[in-house]
Amino acid sequence: MSGAALGLLVAAGAGERLGVGVAKAFVEVAGQPLLAHAARALASAERIDALVVVVAGEDVERAGKALAEAGVQVRAVVQGGVERHESVARGLEALGADDSVVAVHDAARPLATSALVSRTVGALVDPWAAVAPALPVVDTLKLADDAGRVIRTVDRRGVWAVQTPQVFPVDVLRSAHARIDARGLTDDLALVERAGGRVRLVEGEHTNVKVTYPDDLELVAALLAARAGGQR
Ligand code: CTP
Ligand code: MG
Numbered sequence: 001m002s003g004a005a006l007g008l009l010v011a012a013g014a015g016e017r018l019g020v021g022v023a024k025a026f027v028e029v030a031g032q033p034l035l036a037h038a039a040r041a042l043a044s045a046e047r048i049d050a051l052v053v054v055v056a057g058e059d060v061e062r063a064g065k066a067l068a069e070a071g072v073q074v075r076a077v078v079q080g081g082v083e084r085h086e087s088v089a090r091g092l093e094a095l096g097a098d099d100s101v102v103a104v105h106d107a108a109r110p111l112a113t114s115a116l117v118s119r120t121v122g123a124l125v126d127p128w129a130a131v132a133p134a135l136p137v138v139d140t141l142k143l144a145d146d147a148g149r150v151i152r153t154v155d156r157r158g159v160w161a162v163q164t165p166q167v168f169p170v171d172v173l174r175s176a177h178a179r180i181d182a183r184g185l186t187d188d189l190a191l192v193e194r195a196g197g198r199v200r201l202v203e204g205e206h207t208n209v210k211v212t213y214p215d216d217l218e219l220v221a222a223l224l225a226a227r228a229g230g231q232r
């Protein structure tokens with residue numbers, strides 16, 4: 001089904017849990033904003049044709065400049081919405097008639113490798129309606145209340161932690177966004193699942209971490225430093 005995909009990078013979140021007073025996508029690690037790291041990761045993949053980037057309205061110009069400085073070519077930078085699914089929907093509106101496959105990636109994941117991106121895009125073959133990288137959960141899972149009182153242990157067999165990029169035929173993702181109530185859903189696979197599409201997981205990467213809390217930034221900085229060291 002797919003040769004290559006349009007990369008849709010969503011970067012319009014506020015980063016409330018990070019709590020640094022700057023939009024998360026513009027927080028710098030190793031001298032560059034997360035947005036630039038994530039955009040480069042996507043754009044450098046063999047199976048990505050072009051990039052559309054979604055940021056908060058007030059950041060459209062700034063994002064364009066940051067991406068140009070980082071040497072990443074983008075087709076368009078567009079304004080996102082209040083919830084992630086609204087930002088994805090806005091990005092989908094900016095796609096052209098020639099775009100048949102889309103890879104939706106979070107700017108909060110700056111370390112996805114180009115190999116992972118291409119492998120995920122390549123796995124979108126008939127009859128799948130969506131593909132995403134994921135890893136089996138390794139920690140023991142507990143259900144607990146707000147006070148930390150454990151209710152029970154949850155069986156982790158068959159439980160996966162899902163990453164981005166998530167890859168779809170454009171028409172499948174568009175119609176899922178149009179038909180399904182996305183409130184409370186935190187990824188695009190969930191929309192396609194609810195719409196009845198067949199969703200497939202491929203092996204993710206342990207280093208494809210998501211920046212959510214301040215400690216995650218330190219981890220990303222250390223991993224970037226290790227990669228830079230490896231190239232010397
Ligand atoms: N995102 C987006 N538009 C939104 C909300 C989120 O484009 N309205 C993007 C974020 O920029 C991020 C990805 O979706 O790249 C995953 O979201 P998350 O990690 O939750 O980021 P934030 O929403 O920014 O963080 P928080 O929930 O802590 O505010
Ligand atoms: Mg969020």
